[in-house]
Amino acid sequence: MATSTPFFPSKTYCVLIGNGEYPSPDKYNYILDNAKCIICADGGANYAYRQNVKPDWILGDLDSIEPEVLEYYQRQHIPIRKLKSQRNNDLEKAIRKAIRLGYQQLILIGFIGKRLDQTLATLQVAKKYVRKTRIILYSSSYKIYPLLPGKYTFAVQPGDPVSIFGFPRAYGITTTGLQWSLTNNQLLEGSRGLSNLAINNLIEISFTRGFLLLLKAPII
Numbered sequence: 238m239a240t241s242t243p244f245f246p247s248k249t250y251c252v253l254i255g256n257g258e259y260p261s262p263d264k265y266n267y268i269l270d271n272a273k274c275i276i277c278a279d280g281g282a283n284y285a286y287r288q289n290v291k292p293d294w295i296l297g298d299l300d301s302i303e304p305e306v307l308e309y310y311q312r313q314h315i316p317i318r319k320l321k322s323q324r325n326n327d328l329e330k331a332i333r334k335a336i337r338l339g340y341q342q343l344i345l346i347g348f349i350g351k352r353l354d355q356t357l358a359t360l361q362v363a364k365k366y367v368r369k370t371r372i373i374l375y376s377s378s379y380k381i382y383p384l385l386p387g388k389y390t391f392a393v394q395p396g397d398p399v400s401i402f403g404f405p406r407a408y409g410i411t412t413t414g415l416q417w418s419l420t421n422n423q424l425l426e427g428s429r430g431l432s433n434l435a436i437n438n439l440i441e442i443s444f445t446r447g448f449l450l451l452l453k454a455p456i457i
Contacts, residue, residue: 249273251340253331254292255359256280256301258350258377262288265375268344276335278327281347282306296320296334297327326355329362335370342371349376364404364448382451388443391453393435400452401430401442409445413437424449 251274269275269290277285277292280301285292286309295302295310296318310317320330328348335343348359360383363372367383374381382389383404393399399415403424410419414437424430442451 249340250342250344251276251335251338252344252346253278253328253335253348254281254285254290255328255345255347256283257347257352257355257359259284259347260375260377265344265346268346272344274335274338274340276331278331278348282310284347286310291315294318294331294334296330298323326358326362328359329365332362332366332370336366340370343373345372345374347375349374349381360404360450379452379454382453384442384444384449384451386445386447388441389451390439390441391451392438393440393453394438395436397435398454399433399435399440401433402450402452403430404448404450407444407447407449410442410449411444412440412442414440423447 250272252269252272254275254277256279275285275290275292276294276296279297279299282292282295282302283306286306291313292310292315294316298321299307299319307317322330325333328345332343345359345363349356359374363374363383366372367385372383393414401424403426406423406425408423410422410424412419414435416434416436442449
């Protein structure tokens with residue numbers, strides 16, 4: 238499998254908005270403007286409201302959405318679903334909804350940062366569903382790509398920071414375009430893949446087994 242940045246979006250991606258930390262809107266407004274579907278996970282609707290974003294769905298246990306926001310979107314006839322199940326968090330509920338709607342490419346905004354436990358849960362949920370739908374997560378300063386075994390190409394600028402981590406392990410890793418390259422190597426638990434640097438306009442990463450997280454900055 239080979240891809241190029243943008244990893245997607247294609248014409249059929251869905252954006253999920255959470256209640257965490259957000260990058261500057263100018264970094265992703267084009268993503269929202271071209272999304273085929275926007276789903277707010279509970280308190281993510283508060284942010285959508287402040288940014289004048291009209292979601293297609295609002296769902297979750299609805300314990301974080303502000304009353305005036307809920308009332309506003311009700312007047313706008315936005316579908317709002319209260320899902321009480323405690324087996325899945327609001328992100329997982331939103332991902333499941335997007336998959337049921339047929340979306341195989343998701344961009345997650347507002348699910349990283351603010352709370353460490355929520356961030357860890359977000360990464361675990363992304364790993365759980367990446368076999369069913371491609372996912373990019375936007376943090377306040379990074380784009381995070383959960384990767385299954387395969388071959389990937391990303392556009393970068395020389396000097397851009399790039400980190401790759403086994404999550405928890407990945408094998409048969411080969412990279413090009415990075416200051417510290419790997420050749421048929423492995424990343425186990427630890428910090429070995431932290432703070433690499435792009436030295437070309439393209440980086441290539443391939444691996445044969447396991448699971449990788451790639452963090453790429455700056456957001457462009």
